[in-house]
Amino acid sequence: xxxxELVKGTLKTIILNLLEEQGKMYGYEITQKVRAIxxxxxxxxxxxxxxxxxxxxADGLLTTETVNIGKRIRKYYTVTAKGGSLAQEKMxxxxxxxxxxxxxxxxxFSTQI
Amino acid sequence: xxxxxxxxxxxxxxxxxxxxxxxxxxxxxLLDHICCAIEVELEDGxxxxxxxxxxxxxxxxxxxxxxxxxxxxxKRKKSILRKLRLSTTSIAACLMLLVLGVDAQERPQIKxxxxxxxxSSPFGTRMHPILKEEKFHSGVDMVVPIGxxxxxxxxxxxxxxxxxxxxxxLYIIVKHDNNFETMYANLKEAKVKVGQDVEEGQLIALSxxxxxxxxxxxxxxxxxxxxxxxxxxxxxxx
Numbered sequence: 647x648x649x650x651e652l653v654k655g656t657l658k659t660i661i662l663n664l665l666e667e668q669g670k671m672y673g674y675e676i677t678q679k680v681r682a683i684x685x686x687x688x689x690x691x692x693x694x695x696x697x698x699x700x701x702x703x704a705d706g707l708l709t710t711e712t713v714n715i716g717k718r719i720r721k722y723y724t725v726t727a728k729g730g731s732l733a734q735e736k737m738x739x740x741x742x743x744x745x746x747x748x749x750x751x752x753x754x755f756s757t758q759i
Numbered sequence: 760x761x762x763x764x765x766x767x768x769x770x771x772x773x774x775x776x777x778x779x780x781x782x783x784x785x786x787x788x789l790l791d792h793i794c795c796a797i798e799v800e801l802e803d804g805x806x807x808x809x810x811x812x813x814x815x816x817x818x819x820x821x822x823x824x825x826x827x828x829x830x831x832x833x834k835r836k837k838s839i840l841r842k843l844r845l846s847t848t849s850i851a852a853c854l855m856l857l858v859l860g861v862d863a864q865e866r867p868q869i870k871x872x873x874x875x876x877x878x879s880s881p882f883g884t885r886m887h888p889i890l891k892e893e894k895f896h897s898g899v900d901m902v903v904p905i906g907x908x909x910x911x912x913x914x915x916x917x918x919x920x921x922x923x924x925x926x927x928x929l930y931i932i933v934k935h936d937n938n939f940e941t942m943y944a945n946l947k948e949a950k951v952k953v954g955q956d957v958e959e960g961q962l963i964a965l966s967x968x969x970x971x972x973x974x975x976x977x978x979x980x981x982x983x984x985x986x987x988x989x990x991x992x993x994x995x996x997x
Contacts, residue, residue, distance in 0.1 A: 712787075716762065718790065
């Protein structure tokens with residue numbers, strides 16, 4: 647498992663991109679999907695996931711629909727157009743960040759200076 | 760895929776959420792999440808009660824603070840698991856953990872300003888900009904133009920709106936629960952009244968330059984059990 651800080655900074659990017667790719671998903675499904683894709687290395691806790699989902703919804707980046715599963719109610723999330731473009735933006739930003747970090751943390755780079 | 764029977768569902772719901780979350784959709788969402796997790800354990804051959812126990816334990820062990828903030832947003836004084844009725848003591852024990860965690864809800868968790876700002880003076884001991892001597896600074900000074908919207912940093916009730924010409928100028932105090940209060944000072948205009956309920960993120964005032972001030976800014980304090988604490992520790996990134 648990665649540190650909370652790392653996950654925290656990338657959580658919205660993960661959610662937006664996952665939903666952009668997979669279409670509609672519900673909370674538990676998201677946690678399981680992320681766990682499976684990351685081979686168990688990235689575990690989203692409920693305490694981190696749901697506040698983010700609700701915040702993204704409040705910001706108009708996600709829409710929701712509810713489906714009855716027997717007596718249960720399942721809430722599905724989908725990205726809006728606004729959310730989709732932010733997903734792309736966030737992904738680009740993150741890719742750029744990773745490249746920059748590689749540079750900054752590269753020992754070769756630091757010895758050259 | 761195994762699906763819980765109606766009776767099991769009812770038991771899960773009763774156990775976890777009785778007298779708890781007010782928002783129906785949120786309650787339904789959490790319930791569905793927990794049921795899904797239990798169903799996966801059932802698939803693995805565990806019995807229902809063992810599954811329920813381990814899923815709830817998982818909840819208890821994980822980031823309680825965040826869960827507490829999340830739940831705190833949607834409900835006030837009630838604890839999610841206050842009325843648990845499970846015989847197993849081990850379940851009771853791990854639920855107690857959750858109860859204790861959830862009880863301390865409504866801590867400030869966002870910034871009082873949505874716009875960007877410059878932090879001109881942090882919390883702690885500093886050289887006073889006007890008195891030119893070492894003084895303890897009981898909050899943070901956030902430089903923004905006069906008239907910038909100021910929001911409540913958690914759900915609560917407005918307990919004080921006063922003008923104090925010597926220091927804070929026009930200020931508002933919001934009480935969040937038994938532990939936390941927040942103060943917003945050097946304001947231009949209050950947008951709420953004493954006794955009014957406010958929600959996290961609700962506009963409560965416009966920033967200004969009132970009181971003892973060297974320029975337009977918001978002075979913001981977090982008061983925990985009567986003591987000033989560093990507000991920056993309550994600026995969540997969510």
